[in-house]
Amino acid sequence: MKIDFNLNGVQVSVDKDPLSRLIDVLREDFGLTGTKEGCSEGECGACSVLLDGKLVTSCLVPLGSAIGSRVDTIEGIRDTKLGSIIIESFANGGAVQCGFCIPGMVISAYCLLSSNPHPTEDEVRLAISGNLCRCTGYDLIVSSILDASRRLA
Amino acid sequence: MNYVAFSLKQALEIRKATKARVMAGGTDLMVSAQRGEGMMPRFEGDMLLISHVDELRHIGFNASGELEIGALCTSAQIAGDSRVPWALRAAASRMGAVALRNCATIGGNIANASPKGDLPGPLYALDARVRLLSVDGAEEMLVSDFILGLKKTKLKDDQIIGAIIIPKMDEWFDYIFWHKIGTRRANAISKLTVTMAIKLDQQRKIVEDFRLSATACGAKTNRSREVESLVIGKKVQELEDLVAPVQEAFDKVISPRAMPVFRRTATKNMIADFFSRVARLPEERNME
Ligand SMILES: Cc1cc2nc3c(=O)[nH]c(=O)nc-3n(C[C@H](O)[C@H](O)[C@H](O)COP(=O)(O)OP(=O)(O)OC[C@H]3O[C@@H](n4cnc5c(N)ncnc54)[C@H](O)[C@@H]3O)c2cc1C
Ligand code: FES
Ligand code: FES
Numbered sequence: 001m002k003i004d005f006n007l008n009g010v011q012v013s014v015d016k017d018p019l020s021r022l023i024d025v026l027r028e029d030f031g032l033t034g035t036k037e038g039c040s041e042g043e044c045g046a047c048s049v050l051l052d053g054k055l056v057t058s059c060l061v062p063l064g065s066a067i068g069s070r071v072d073t074i075e076g077i078r079d080t081k082l083g084s085i086i087i088e089s090f091a092n093g094g095a096v097q098c099g100f101c102i103p104g105m106v107i108s109a110y111c112l113l114s115s116n117p118h119p120t121e122d123e124v125r126l127a128i129s130g131n132l133c134r135c136t137g138y139d140l141i142v143s144s145i146l147d148a149s150r151r152l153a
Numbered sequence: 154m155n156y157v158a159f160s161l162k163q164a165l166e167i168r169k170a171t172k173a174r175v176m177a178g179g180t181d182l183m184v185s186a187q188r189g190e191g192m193m194p195r196f197e198g199d200m201l202l203i204s205h206v207d208e209l210r211h212i213g214f215n216a217s218g219e220l221e222i223g224a225l226c227t228s229a230q231i232a233g234d235s236r237v238p239w240a241l242r243a244a245a246s247r248m249g250a251v252a253l254r255n256c257a258t259i260g261g262n263i264a265n266a267s268p269k270g271d272l273p274g275p276l277y278a279l280d281a282r283v284r285l286l287s288v289d290g291a292e293e294m295l296v297s298d299f300i301l302g303l304k305k306t307k308l309k310d311d312q313i314i315g316a317i318i319i320p321k322m323d324e325w326f327d328y329i330f331w332h333k334i335g336t337r338r339a340n341a342i343s344k345l346t347v348t349m350a351i352k353l354d355q356q357r358k359i360v361e362d363f364r365l366s367a368t369a370c371g372a373k374t375n376r377s378r379e380v381e382s383l384v385i386g387k388k389v390q391e392l393e394d395l396v397a398p399v400q401e402a403f404d405k406v407i408s409p410r411a412m413p414v415f416r417r418t419a420t421k422n423m424i425a426d427f428f429s430r431v432a433r434l435p436e437e438r439n440m441e
Contacts, residue, residue, distance in 0.1 A: 062183060127251060
């Protein structure tokens with residue numbers, strides 16, 4: 001089936017089974033490998049992307065659900081003003097160790113800060129509660145997101 | 154073959170013609186069908202994706218003043234709508250984490266018929282009904298009649314859940330209790346969830362109505378009108394003396410296979426907590 005959607009601001013089209021997983025289409029058909037696959041079961045958040053501005057785990061999203069929608073991945077978000085502020089804060093704040101969870105973390109942070117630019121620490125923890133990190137113990141990620149929030153005008 | 158429907162009419166026609174299995178948010182189905190990186194998920198038989206059927210996405214009151222929640226409404230949408238009764242909002246707001254709540258639908262939660270599903274508990278206590286649609290017409294039944302047991306429902310192979318209907322309830326309950334015990338705040342699958350509701354008479358002396366349901370205590374969500382009748386008609390001041398008999402009677406209804414002692418004790422503690430708080434007639438109506 002021909003499937004049209006908007007990917008990081010560009011209109012795209014693929015011919016695929018509508019029940020293919022969105023993550024596979026992003027990584028394999030479009031080479032957008034910033035979206036990571038951890039658990040394949042919706043538990044780890046490594047595959048997070050935005051679907052019409054809403055946070056989703058792309059391992060659970062059937063491609064057909066993206067028809068006519070807008071999908072934003074880490075590759076699209078990193079060059080936005082908010083995206084680059086978050087990434088800088090992560091780098092400066094020592095939030096990154098192995099890095100596997102980071103694209104998903106950045107997407108969750110982006111989603112939070114775009115609707116709530118000045119969250120409390122609890123709100124930050126809740127916003128990334130679906131993103132697992134095996135390395136950092138979360139504290140430096142949380143403080144980096146709070147730092148990004150402070151740097152927003 | 155897998156199908157995508159863009160209108161309710163189209164969805165019902167495809168369902169009738171092909172008997173394809175319905176997929177809404179996919180959060181249950183995509184997990185059970187996944188085969189790992191780069192692989193097409195494996196489904197048994199044809200699938201029908203209904204996530205674009207906008208007719209099933211509304212929340213609103215019908216002409217009889219009942220609240221109708223479209224089957225495709227997500228947990229995030231339900232949690233954020235103040236017209237939805239508090240216990241259902243609370244349950245929706247604790248399902249998984251942000252991304253899960255943006256995809257998981259109420260229709261999928263009911264049709265999935267997991268004893269650990271979070272939404273049936275409050276829906277049972279609220280006497281909510283499910284509306285089943287097919288090309289040949291609609292039928293309605295209590296959610297508690299629709300769910301037969303583990304992964305079993307009364308859904309016919311040409312039907313799609315259209316909406317969940319919550320009876321008019323504004324002044325129904327004076328006190329509602331909802332509490333979920335899970336392992337962690339996010340992604341916590343329920344180990345035990347108890348919903349209770351009490352309506353008092355005008356003088357606030359007599360219990361006019363009482364509801365009690367428990368999730369994750371057997372093959373499906375449990376509710377028993379017999380147990381509820383032990384409390385209905387009793388004085389508020391007597392509530393604390395009713396904890397033991399209610400708990401004993403409810404014990405015979407639930408059948409926790411795993412951790413029975415924990416589940417029975419925790420249920421008892423929650424009943425005791427709710428009754429003793431209500432006996433003091435506090436301002437606070439919603440209790441967790
Ligand atoms: C990481 C993770 C965490 C989770 N946490 C929770 C939790 O805390 N609490 C909880 O209750 N659940 C949880 N779940 C389970 C799941 O998200 C819910 O059951 C969800 O509500 C299912 O809805 P869906 O639309 O995604 O269902 P789908 O996967 O699309 O479908 C599920 C079932 O319902 C049927 N179905 C769906 N819609 C309809 C319809 N309109 N008419 C007829 N049949 C239909 C499908 O055929 C299928 O049998 C979790 C799942 C994951 C992956
Ligand atoms: S890979 Fe999708 S949530 Fe883990
Ligand atoms: S930095 Fe390694 S998983 Fe988070």
